Amino acid sequence: MKFGFLVLAVVVALVVAVAWLVSAPRESTPGTQQPPQNNSPPTTQTQQTNKTPRQPVEVTWRGYIYARVVDFVDPTSGRMTGGYTEWFFGFGNGTKVRLDLTNATIRLRDHFAIYVGNPDRPVYVRGVWNGTVLKALEIYD
Amino acid sequence: MTKALFVLLALGWLVFALSGYVVGRDVLFVNGSSVTYFFLGLDNGSLIPLVEPPPHYLVGTGERVEAEIVYTEEGVKARVLAPREPTQTIPSQPVTGPLLVTLVAAKLADVSAEPYNMSYVHDVVFGPFPSMRHFWEYVLGGAVIIRPFYIHWRWLTLPRTGAQYCNTGDAFGNITIDVLNALYNTAGVRLPDRSYLVIVLNAQPPCYSSAAGMGDVGVVEYAASYGTVRVAVTQYYHYADWLTRVPDVDVFVHEFGHNLGLHHPGTLANEYDNVWDAVGDSGVFVRFSSWLGTTTYLISRGLSLPHLYYLGVGQFVGSGAGSWLVGPRSGVYLSASDGVYTVEYKCSGVYEQFLDWCGVVVHRVSSSASGRWVFFHTVLNVTGQFVSLVNFLDVGQSAWVAGQRVSVVWRNSTHARVVVGLPTLADVVGANATFVVGSRAAAIDSVAAVYARPAFSPTATFTLPVFQLGISNSRQHFNPLFAYLDNEQWLAQVRYYEDSAGARQLYPVRYPGVVVSVGGPLANSLTRALNPPDRPGAGGLPFYYDTAAGGIRDARTGQVWRSKAAVVAVVPNGSRVYVLVWGLGGEDTRRATRWLAECVPPRAYAVVINTTDFRVLASWPSGFVGASFCPGAVYTAAAVVGANAASIDAVGAAMATGGLGLLDSEAVFDKLPPYVFSVGGPLANSFTRLYNPPDRPGFGGLPFYYSTSRGGIVDGRTGALLCTSNCFVVAKLVDRSKAVVLAWGIGGDDTRAAAAYLYYYGRSLLDSRSNTARVVSWNYLSQDGYRYGLNFRTLATWP
Numbered sequence: 001m002k003f004g005f006l007v008l009a010v011v012v013a014l015v016v017a018v019a020w021l022v023s024a025p026r027e028s029t030p031g032t033q034q035p036p037q038n039n040s041p042p043t044t045q046t047q048q049t050n051k052t053p054r055q056p057v058e059v060t061w062r063g064y065i066y067a068r069v070v071d072f073v074d075p076t077s078g079r080m081t082g083g084y085t086e087w088f089f090g091f092g093n094g095t096k097v098r099l100d101l102t103n104a105t106i107r108l109r110d111h112f113a114i115y116v117g118n119p120d121r122p123v124y125v126r127g128v129w130n131g132t133v134l135k136a137l138e139i140y141d
Numbered sequence: 142m143t144k145a146l147f148v149l150l151a152l153g154w155l156v157f158a159l160s161g162y163v164v165g166r167d168v169l170f171v172n173g174s175s176v177t178y179f180f181l182g183l184d185n186g187s188l189i190p191l192v193e194p195p196p197h198y199l200v201g202t203g204e205r206v207e208a209e210i211v212y213t214e215e216g217v218k219a220r221v222l223a224p225r226e227p228t229q230t231i232p233s234q235p236v237t238g239p240l241l242v243t244l245v246a247a248k249l250a251d252v253s254a255e256p257y258n259m260s261y262v263h264d265v266v267f268g269p270f271p272s273m274r275h276f277w278e279y280v281l282g283g284a285v286i287i288r289p290f291y292i293h294w295r296w297l298t299l300p301r302t303g304a305q306y307c308n309t310g311d312a313f314g315n316i317t318i319d320v321l322n323a324l325y326n327t328a329g330v331r332l333p334d335r336s337y338l339v340i341v342l343n344a345q346p347p348c349y350s351s352a353a354g355m356g357d358v359g360v361v362e363y364a365a366s367y368g369t370v371r372v373a374v375t376q377y378y379h380y381a382d383w384l385t386r387v388p389d390v391d392v393f394v395h396e397f398g399h400n401l402g403l404h405h406p407g408t409l410a411n412e413y414d415n416v417w418d419a420v421g422d423s424g425v426f427v428r429f430s431s432w433l434g435t436t437t438y439l440i441s442r443g444l445s446l447p448h449l450y451y452l453g454v455g456q457f458v459g460s461g462a463g464s465w466l467v468g469p470r471s472g473v474y475l476s477a478s479d480g481v482y483t484v485e486y487k488c489s490g491v492y493e494q495f496l497d498w499c500g501v502v503v504h505r506v507s508s509s510a511s512g513r514w515v516f517f518h519t520v521l522n523v524t525g526q527f528v529s530l531v532n533f534l535d536v537g538q539s540a541w542v543a544g545q546r547v548s549v550v551w552r553n554s555t556h557a558r559v560v561v562g563l564p565t566l567a568d569v570v571g572a573n574a575t576f577v578v579g580s581r582a583a584a585i586d587s588v589a590a591v592y593a594r595p596a597f598s599p600t601a602t603f604t605l606p607v608f609q610l611g612i613s614n615s616r617q618h619f620n621p622l623f624a625y626l627d628n629e630q631w632l633a634q635v636r637y638y639e640d641s642a643g644a645r646q647l648y649p650v651r652y653p654g655v656v657v658s659v660g661g662p663l664a665n666s667l668t669r670a671l672n673p674p675d676r677p678g679a680g681g682l683p684f685y686y687d688t689a690a691g692g693i694r695d696a697r698t699g700q701v702w703r704s705k706a707a708v709v710a711v712v713p714n715g716s717r718v719y720v721l722v723w724g725l726g727g728e729d730t731r732r733a734t735r736w737l738a739e740c741v742p743p744r745a746y747a748v749v750i751n752t753t754d755f756r757v758l759a760s761w762p763s764g765f766v767g768a769s770f771c772p773g774a775v776y777t778a779a780a781v782v783g784a785n786a787a788s789i790d791a792v793g794a795a796m797a798t799g800g801l802g803l804l805d806s807e808a809v810f811d812k813l814p815p816y817v818f819s820v821g822g823p824l825a826n827s828f829t830r831l832y833n834p835p836d837r838p839g840f841g842g843l844p845f846y847y848s849t850s851r852g853g854i855v856d857g858r859t860g861a862l863l864c865t866s867n868c869f870v871v872a873k874l875v876d877r878s879k880a881v882v883l884a885w886g887i888g889g890d891d892t893r894a895a896a897a898y899l900y901y902y903g904r905s906l907l908d909s910r911s912n913t914a915r916v917v918s919w920n921y922l923s924q925d926g927y928r929y930g931l932n933f934r935t936l937a938t939w940p
Contacts, residue, residue, distance in 0.1 A: 066361045067512050068313060069399050071392070073353035075381040078389055078439050080353065080413045080422040083405070085512050094364025096314070101510040111232035113451070113514045117359015117402060118234070119335065119371055 056130040058137075064090045065099065065123060065139070067116050089125055089134050097134050099125070104136035115141075160207045160463065163199040163221060164188065181208050181219040192218040207459075230481045231474065231506045232514070234402055235453025236281070241290035241336040242266070242274075243372075245320050251302035252344040256379045259294050262341050264432040265388045267292075270491060271431060271440045273339075273393035276419065277401075279491050280444045282454045282470065291330050296343070297323055307348035313355050314363065316340065317374050321365040331367060335360050337400055338374045339393070345378040353380050354392045356399030358512065373400035387437045391424030394441040403448050406504060406515035408529065415517040415529045417487050417502050418445040427495050443493040446472045446485040447506045447515045457483075462545065462562035467501075468555050469493075475561065477543035480507030482518060484547055486557035487533075497605050497616060498636070500533025501549045501557055503542050518542070521716060523648055525640040535634065535653035536573040536600055539713045548718045550655055551598070563680070564711050566742035569720055573600040575654035578792045579665035580626040584782050585727035585804060587791030590624065590659045591780040592734035593722060594799030599623045599900070600654030604634045604929045619922050619930025620901045621652055624796040624893065626788055627666040633927040649927045651717075660730055661723035662686050671712050672721050679714045683761050684749055686725075693725065693749055695759050702749060702758060707733035710747030710761075724752055731802060738799075740771035776800045778816040781808045783826035786889075790821040793893035796900060797884055805829075815879055816907075818899070821892055822885035823847055832874055833883055840881075841912040844939050845870045853887065854916055856937050863916050863936050869895035872914035872939075873906050882907065883914075894919040898933055914939040 066088040074081050087099040106112055108123065115121045127136040162182040169175045179195055180188035192211045199206055199221065208219040246262045248255065267274045267289055274287040299306075299319050306312035320340055324330040332338060345352060354377045363370045375396035398420035405412035406421050415421025419441035428437045449455030449470050456471045465473045465484075472485035483506065488499035503518040519532040520540035534540060536557075539548035550572040551558040560568045574597035578587040600623050603616045621632050633649035640646045662669035663686070672678035674686040677696045687694040692703035707724030722737065724730040732752035740755055742748075743765035749758045755769040778800035782791045794802065797818045805828040808817075823830040824847070833839035835847045837857070844857035853865035869886030882903075884895035898917055899906070906913060916937040922930040 064362070067358035067404075068355060068361070069358060069396075069404070070349065070352050070355050071395065072351040073380055073392070075351075078353075078381075078387075078391070078424060078426070080395070080424070081351075082413070083352075085358075085404075087512075088361070090362045092362060092369070094362050094369035096362065104510050106508070106510055111230065111514065112508045112510065113232045113402065113404070113512075114234055116512065117357060117361060117373065119360055119362075 056128045058126070059129045059134070060124055060126040061089065061091070061134070062122055062124050063092055064119060064121075065116050065125075066090050066096060089136075092119075092122075097129070098132065100133050100135040102135070105138045107138060107140040109141055159183070159210065159219075161189075163191070163195045163201070163206055165200045181206075181221070189217065189219040192220045195221045230476075230508070231447055231450055231483070233451055233453065235284075236401060237284050237453065239286045239288045241288055241333050243291045243324070243330070243332055243336065243338045244289065244341075245293045245297055245324065245338070246295075246341040246343070247297045247299050247316070247320055248343045249301075249303045249306070249346065250299055251304070254343050254379075255296050256343055256382070256385050257341065261385075261388065261433065263292060265390055265393055266339055268432045271390045271438050273390065273397050276390070276394045276441055276492060277397060280419075280449070280454075281452055284452070284454050290333060290336055291324070291328070293324065293328065297327075299323070303344065303346035306346050312346045312348050313374075313376055316342070316346075316376065318363055318365060321363060321370055325365065325367050332370050332372050334371050336372055337397070338372045339397075340374065340376045342376060342378050345380055349378060352378055353389070354378060354396040356396035358399050358404060359402045375400055387426070387439060388433060389424070389439040391419070391439045391441045394419045395424075398444075398448070401452060403451065404513050404515070406445055406448065406513075406517060408517045408519060410524070411526060412513055414527050415445065416527075417443055417496065417517070417529060418448060418515075419443065420448065421445075421517065421529070425495055440495065441492055442496050443487055443490060445502070445504050445515060446470070446483045447504050450483075464558060464560045464564075464568045466556055466558055468557075473559065473561060475543040475545055480505045482506075482543040484542065484559055484561070486552065486559070488552070488557075489554045494616075497530070498533060498535070498603060499552060499554070499616075500535055501547075501559060502529075502533045503547070520547075523638060525638050525646065526643055527639040531636040531638045531648040535602055535650075537575070537654040537656060537718055538650070538716050539718050540716055546713055548713055550718065563713060563746055564718060565744040565746055566709060566711055566748065567744045569655055569711050569718065570596055570737070570742055572597050572655040572718075572720075573602075573653070574598065574657045574720070575600055575623040575625065575652055576792060576795045577625050577627055577656055577658045577665070577667050578788050579660045579668075580628045580788050582660045582664035582788050583727045584784055584786050584788065584791045585731055587659065587788045588780065588782050588794055588802035588804065589722070589727075589731040589734040590657070590792055590795035591799060591802030592731060592738050593657050593659060594795050595774065596734075596737040597655065597657060600652070602634065602653045605636060620897060620933070621930050622796065622893065622897055623652065623654060624792045624896075626792060627658075630928065633929055635924060635927055635929055647925055647927075655718045655720060657720045657722065659722050659734060661725075665723070667719075668721050668723055671714060671719055672708070672710065672723075678710070679712045682710055682712060682747055684708045684710065684747055684759070695749065698759075700759065705729065705752050706758065707736075707750055707752050708747065709733055709737060709742070709750065728752070734802075736769065736771075739774045740769040776814045778818060779803055779808075779814050780818045780820055781805055781826065781828045783821045783829075786821045786825040790825055790889050790892050793884070793889070793896040794818065794820040796893055797882075797896035798899075810877070810879070813879060816882065817879060818882045818884060818896075820884050820896055822887075826885070829883055829885055832876075832881055833870070833872065833885070840874045840876065843872055843874065843912065843914055845872070845914055845916050845937065856916070864918055867891065867920055868916060868918040868936065869898070870914060870916055871895050871899055871903065871906060872912070873909055874912050875910075880907070891919070894931060897931055902933065912939075
């Protein structure tokens with residue numbers, strides 16, 4: 001009897017653990033899974049209009065790395081003088097958020113350049129989302 | 142036991158890789174048939190039969206290949222391995238087939254101007270050369286076809302103003318989405334997945350007020366009204382009104398490069414500093430006739446090898462130490478702890494032809510989260526804002542790259558030979574060379590350079606004496622000299638760059654070419670600097686002249702050769718490659734250059750040879766001692782100089798021709814080859830005096846002669862004194878079926894200029910079937926104190 005109670009306790013503990021793991025904020029794919037609030041990817045609408053940074057939360061999202069380059073020019077000589085790169089993280093459904101790679105650790109199997117703007121090479125980005133910018137901490141596949 | 146050992150050995154052979162050269166031997170049978178056998182030639186001369194025919198382009202080229210040993214029933218054979226692909230440190234994402242491009246010209250809601258008509262918009266993107274389409278189809282070797290998917294043949298008005306777009310925080314993205322929606326709403330056009338969209342805007346949105354263009358790096362997803370669209374977008378902004386007359390093809394090419402996945406490949410300091418790559422800043426103004434009539438275009442000038450490799454069309458012919466022939470879209474790579482270095486040659490091509498230089502350039506490939514992964518690598522000690530203009534290697538130049546020496550020994554319009562590691566004598570044969578002799582050496586030392594010349598080829602390369610920022614000067618060369626005295630101020634190749642303050646700076650280099658220094662350390666100061674007496678020379682060269690012993694000493698063994706010996710060595714030093722040729726006496730020096738011309742040099746850095754039988758007495762590294770293989774040579778030309786003439790006369794002879802190098806006292810008419818170049822005036826060269834004596838007309842009525850009383854060249858037909866300085870006589874006289882070519886001036890400099898004239902402009906004179914002569918004046922071209930070429934003006938002709 002005592003042994004049966006112990007087994008029951010272990011089973012209950014396991015069920016609780018599994019439930020916790022399932023609900024844990026690990027990763028989300030928009031449209032296929034309902035993530036908890038603090039791990040939700042923004043919609044296009046929220047991304048464009050929500051200017052107030054939210055409480056930063058750590059998230060892990062699966063999606064795509066996008067880059068866009070701005071090329072400045074000397075209007076007299078036509079010579080390119082400078083520029084910068086804007087980074088985005090996209091979820092594959094048209095929703096993109098700005099991506100900060102400053103402190104990112106890259107753990108990708110191939111060269112980073114292969115993943116940029118490549119719909120065939122999704123990545124996981126673990127980072128801090130403040131409602132405006134995703135500060136990447138780790139990128140892996 | 143024996144069997145097991147045998148199997149082990151065989152396995153050892155199988156995995157053992159080695160390198161060498163592919164050679165073929167034809168056996169011709171009397172019935173007219175033939176068979177060709179192919180071998181792998183090792184450095185020590187051994188030949189190993191190949192188990193299968195090698196690629197034809199490797200046979201007999203001297204191209205170093207890697208091979209594996211294969212055990213067969215017929216014995217040990219070798220198999221040539223395919224060129225190694227670089228490690229994944231150089232990424233590759235090949236692009237092939239049709240690329241569908243949609244083209245739209247769009248107006249911001251608050252700007253009504255339509256600066257371009259639609260033909261202009263079409264042609265700058267899809268037109269013939271120069272256009273975005275043409276550039277990418279050309280540089281990718283036909284791997285892609287850029288196909289218009291949809292062209293919106295009128296200006297499309299956007300729903301928002303520039304300021305409104307900027308207020309969204311993502312002007313680029315919202316302009317793109319509005320264009321996508323407008324195309325769908327007005328024309329029912331949905332862009333295909335992974336296609337390209339080029340948007341030509343009539344103005345810059347205020348938040349992009351300095352931008353010429355923007356480009357997605359690869360494909361980006363956009364939320365159009367009809368769903369998510371994955372496209373790579375270029376936006377081009379009308380940044381100046383002169384663009385209506387001067388199409389900026391370069392910006393379109395550059396942004397489309399981003400669309401293909403490329404990032405800026407400039408230097409570490411300036412990501413745009415790369416004139417050799419369209420995604421750097423290779424733009425240059427060039428005027429020619431094309432789709433806008435005769436006008437000036439701003440065009441790109443090529444693509445770097447790492448980018449070509451990424452896109453699937455670049456190749457690596459090898460890696461690491463060896464002698465490599467690199468050409469368009471091919472190069473070598475060197476692995477290092479901080480990335481992979483690529484070495485390539487840029488010169489010819491529809492767009493590359495507008496590079497101001499032909500040169501070997503180096504890039505480093507690495508990975509970083511900044512997005513940039515190709516970096517232009519500076520090989521010379523020049524830093525500043527824009528230094529990619531000067532940081533290339535021309536022939537004869539050498540630099541350290543990734544811990545290894547990279548030297549360029551030869552080039553033509555499409556290919557260059559690059560030696561990674563220390564070059565050997567075998568590597569430098571045929572090199573583009575300049576020749577240097579001692580100013581006070583005996584004429585016999587200097588005339589040896591005439592023998593050296595057939596073993597090499599003279600360097601005639603470009604310089605850039607007229608600098609206009611950003612305007613192609615279409616590569617010019619100005620009759621440069623390639624034969625010098627050791628104490629001379631050489632001609633310079635003038636390069637320009639911008640320093641950190643953006644100011645123009647001049648970067649002159651000594652005239653390019655492998656420097657062949659002829660004559661020993663006591664007669665030639667250049668040789669002495671690199672190979673001084675009584676101690677080992679530059680780079681550890683073990684052979685030197687031992688003044689106490691009166692001979693050539695081998696520092697490794699102590700052995701001394703006191704007669705009939707000479708040193709031939711390759712010495713990379715600083716940023717140049719030198720070849721030293723010197724013997725114990727003048728005749729030994731001449732014999733040593735003859736050995737270079739007539740024998741096959743070993744893959745050694747240096748040798749001591751016996752100047753009588755050409756036997757190799759010692760080599761560095763060791764292993765090449767023995768008889769030389771000397772197929773010999775048939776000389777069709779000889780240069781004759783006065784035995785007592787100044788060295789500059791003799792070195793001038795090397796400027797005129799290669800072949801037999803003779804002193805006037807040695808010239809026996811019947812034994813001379815069909816062309817005899819007699820270099821030096823009648824007072825210095827008795828052979829010249831025979832045909833063109835002073836103070837009277839010469840052979841066959843040659844009217845030009847040196848007047849001892851008037852100190853200049855006189856035209857005997859009129860008695861006029863034609864010149865007293867900076868002039869010379871060149872003549873072709875036909876004597877007993879031989880062509881005697883005279884080249885002499887008032888002084889030694891003039892004589893050398895005469896020889897240079899023959900090299901650059903002598904063809905019509907040499908082709909003449911009857912006696913002919915010219916008197917020509919000349920001067921050095923110079924800029925900022927640097928001489929960069931020669932200029933000629935004909936004063937008189939005969940007949």
